[in-house]
Amino acid sequence: MSKRQISGESGVLSVDHTLCSGTGHCVDRLPQLFTIEHGRAWLADAAALSTVDTQHLHEVEAGCPWFAITYQPRPPAPAEESSPATPGLE
Amino acid sequence: MSDTPPTPHAPDDNLRFKPYTAKAAWPWQDLAADRATCPVAYSAELDAVQVTSYSGVKEALLRHDALSSTYSDLWPLDEPLPEHKQVLGASDPPRHTRQRRLLVKALSASRIQHMRPFSERLADDLVDEIIATGPVFDLVTAYARRMSEGHVAELLGIPSGERDAFARMAQLFEASIEDRANHGFSAELNDWITHLTELVRSRRAGEDTGDDLITQLCLAEVEGDRFDEKEIAALIQLLAGAGISTTQQAIVNLVYLLDTHPQQRTAYLADINGLTTSLVNEGLRFDGPVLGLWRRCLKPTTVQGTRINVLDKVFPVVAAANHDPEAYDRPDEFVIDRDWSALPPHLSFGHGIHYCVGMNLALLELQVAISTLYRRLPGLRTVKGCEPRQMPGPVVRSWPTLSMEYDSPAGVRNT
Ligand code: SF4
DSSP states (O other): OOBSEEEETTEEEEEOTTTOOOOOHHHHHOTTTEEEETTEEEEOOGGGGGGSOHHHHHHHHHTOTTOOEEEEEOOOOOOTTSOOOOTTOO | OOOOOOOOOSOBTTOOOOTTTSOOSSOHHHHHHHHHHOSEEEETTTTEEEEOSHHHHHHHHHOTTTEESTTOSSSOOSSOOOGGGOOGGGOOTTHHHHHHHHHHTTTSHHHHGGGHHHHHHHHHHHHHHHHHHOSEEEHIIIIIHHHHHHHHHHHHTOOGGGHHHHHHHHHHHHHHHHOTTTTTOOHHHHHHHHHHHHHHHHHHTTSSOOSSHHHHHHHOEETTEEOOHHHHHHHHHHHHHHHHHHHHHHHHHHHHHHHHOHHHHHHHHHOHHHHHHHHHHHHHHHHOSBSOOOEEEOSOEEETTEEEOTTOEEEEOHHHHTTOTTTSSSTTSOOTTOOGGGSOOOSTTOSGGGSOTTHHHHHHHHHHHHHHHHHHOTTOEEOTTOOOOOOSSSSBOOOSOOEEEOOSSOOOOOO
16 A cells, blocks of 8 residues: 555655655665656555665755655664663663 | 776867857757767867766756856856856855855745735736737837846836946846957946945945845945945846846747747647646746756766866856756657656756756746736737747857737737
């Protein structure tokens, strides 16, 4: 099912439909993640997100001529040997 | 074996695209011949690397990191433009990104749709005037130009008493684009720039409010910083100059295409509602308002594997890309019912970060202008013997006048 926002291990990807003008630059770059329907871009299932390199997610965000795409990478998980994270400080 | 990519051929005098010395009324065959010879070739006529394939033009337009727009996209300057004139299409990131971010909201598809009632009313008013003055008229001055001016003035929020003066300013600005020798900054145009700067000041001082684009530009802040008055004045000039002339040309080009393809015209008249969207796309593909755009190489790069050297001028020929058989079946046929959901987009709005920011406005204007015109004046045709001439130069596709007539009775208003 197509969505406007998906999240996965690498972060959160979203399309703002008040800005998107359906130009298709995102589909050109990442056809496995984006489709155009009714003149707007939609996102594929969240599972697809993990198949895409984060570098490409940054590129697709920068390549949208309407600044309609936002990619927020998930902060890296704390290293295993460090002390357990204190709730509320992350 | 060397890994160095090949450079374009030595300047090639045999290329057939000659927009300065012998601009063809219909350049598709010449462009096809050049594409077949070499899609990335050094043109002696242009003194630039000419790119003519769909994939090559797209690639060149995506190479904004190396192919700069700051030497102007409209003519091949030897120096970059002064900073305050580096706006939108004539700027590079990060300056470009900052300016464009401010504009996209006001020009997004969702916002522009609200202008439809205005658009339909204006088109009906202009057709009423054409009907009132008689059956022969110039499509450019009586309709296409005024349709375009009206939309840009409405979008910017130009006060109604100033719209004629605004239209004159836009004309002067366009003349200044064409007059490369002295850049045409006449005293009158300078007065207008001063006036715009004052308008910006007064809106900032809160003397004037509204949700129009000028007010939004005046009040917007990007990451804590505001636009200076000169930059806003330059942006307004650009939106006026580029926004008005291109849509005007697109309307005229499309009407002339319908006029010269009577079968397609008959098909359109039989289903105006069903065909307007695909017709407008096909019109922009087949004969959009822009032939090509200038770029200047500031970092060694390649296009389709061919090396481009620092300070090379590059001219991606958008019109040639739109007629590339690799992208479109029967590229040199005007077919108004193509299924655009299954086709690659035409490149008349460009590609990449400089993708035409006025696209949504232009599409609305074109759809309303063409459908209203043919709904109300179905017998519209060019006056017998009218043979329009193309404007010279490599950037623009434009018929500066188009004398037309229609059969009475005309259809009634929709609005
Ligand atoms: S590139 Fe941006 S504007 Fe174009 S379809 Fe994708 S999200 Fe929409």
